[in-house]
Amino acid sequence: xxxxxxxxxxxxxxxxxxxxxHQAGLLExxxxxxxxxxxxxxxxxxxxxxVIHRLRELDVPLTEVQDILRSPDPQVRAAMVAGHLQRLESxxxxxxxxxxxxxxxxHPEPAPVELRAVGPTTAAAVAxxxxxxxxxxxxxxxxxxxxxxxxxSVAGAPGGLYDNDLFEIGRGRALVYLPTPDPPSRGRVxxxxxxxVELAVxxxxxxxxxxxxxxxxxxxxxVANALAVAGxxxxxxxxxxxxxxxxxxxxxxxxxxxxRLA
Numbered sequence: 001x002x003x004x005x006x007x008x009x010x011x012x013x014x015x016x017x018x019x020x021x022h023q024a025g026l027l028e029x030x031x032x033x034x035x036x037x038x039x040x041x042x043x044x045x046x047x048x049x050x051v052i053h054r055l056r057e058l059d060v061p062l063t064e065v066q067d068i069l070r071s072p073d074p075q076v077r078a079a080m081v082a083g084h085l086q087r088l089e090s091x092x093x094x095x096x097x098x099x100x101x102x103x104x105x106x107h108p109e110p111a112p113v114e115l116r117a118v119g120p121t122t123a124a125a126v127a128x129x130x131x132x133x134x135x136x137x138x139x140x141x142x143x144x145x146x147x148x149x150x151x152x153s154v155a156g157a158p159g160g161l162y163d164n165d166l167f168e169i170g171r172g173r174a175l176v177y178l179p180t181p182d183p184p185s186r187g188r189v190x191x192x193x194x195x196x197v198e199l200a201v202x203x204x205x206x207x208x209x210x211x212x213x214x215x216x217x218x219x220x221x222x223v224a225n226a227l228a229v230a231g232x233x234x235x236x237x238x239x240x241x242x243x244x245x246x247x248x249x250x251x252x253x254x255x256x257x258x259x260r261l262a
Contacts, residue, residue: 001031001040011049018049024062026052026069060084097209110217111202116255118197123159123177124150124184125192132170135162136208142176142188143242149189155179159236161194164229173232199234199255200227207247211254218254231257 008015021027022039027049029039041049048069055065064084071077126142143158156179165172175192183191200222204214215233222229236253244250 002043004029004039004041007041007045007049011046011053013049013053021049021052024066026062026065055081055084058084058088097207100210108217110221111205111214113200113202113218113221115258116199116201118199118255120196121177121179121194122181122183123179123192123194124189125175125177126188126190127173127175127192128188129172130166130174132166132172135166135174138174139176145187146176146178146189147242149184149186150178150180153180153182155181157236157238158240159234161232161234163232167233197231197234197255197257198259200225200258201253201255203238204252204254205248206250208250208252211252214254218256222256222258227258229256230259233257 002010004015004018007013008018011018013021018027018039022029027045030042030045031040032038033040052065052069055068060068064080068077068080071080124146126146128138128142130138139160146158147154158176158178160174160176162174163172166174177192177194183189185191200218202214202218202221204211234255234257236255238251238253240250240252241247
């Protein structure tokens with residue numbers, strides 16, 4: 001048996017921490033002397049103590065730590081830990097995206113904006129009313145369906161139209177399309193003709209984590225140049241995840257339909 005001080009040195013956990021783990025039911029001593037209250041641990045408890053320490057460093061909730069330790073199946077324990085790690089990695093990705101956005105906001109280098117007249121576009125399209133936080137998943141499914149139906153007759157880079165409601169109230173109509181001279185109709189895919197429009201256009205570079213910053217820069221330019229938005233926002237995916245794996249190489253044109261104010 002190891003006294004709590006010895007166990008503390010072996011596991012690099014303070015006596016105070018070990019007592020807290022005991023009170024929480026995470027790591028109970030092998031023996032507690034009824035007369036003195038001294039805690040004693042077995043050498044076989046060292047791995048459990050180290051696992052608990054690592055899990056708490058990763059902010060795994062106490063209840064989940066208890067569930068992990070109580071599971072007799074090593075595969076189940078591993079799966080539970082893996083699930084938390086996946087959530088943690090998602091949180092890290094969100095933090096990195098927020099840091100990237102803040103750096104851009106603190107050191108702005110706005111991309112150039114141009115006015116562009118775009119003629120009518122014949123395309124195969126998929127449209128639906130979607131929630132704002134579900135757009136990425138919906139886009140991936142819709143674009144996969146479009147590519148499967150249109151095949152080799154694609155006549156340009158894909159694009160999307162997004163109604164104002166999608167941004168203003170978090171739910172609105174979205175349409176993604178592939179330009180093609182002879183649009184097929186199958187499943188959700190249908191023929192569409194995008195109307196001619198005047199656009200204020202800029203290009204967002206990289207992943208879409210901070211695309212809202214580019215939207216803000218474009219919006220500022222529109223206001224500064226006495227223009228008003230006159231329809232759904234258009235995005236044009238010049239280079240995206242379906243083309244290259246490196247997000248730094250992605251290029252997305254953002255086009256705001258505009259007209260000049262009197």
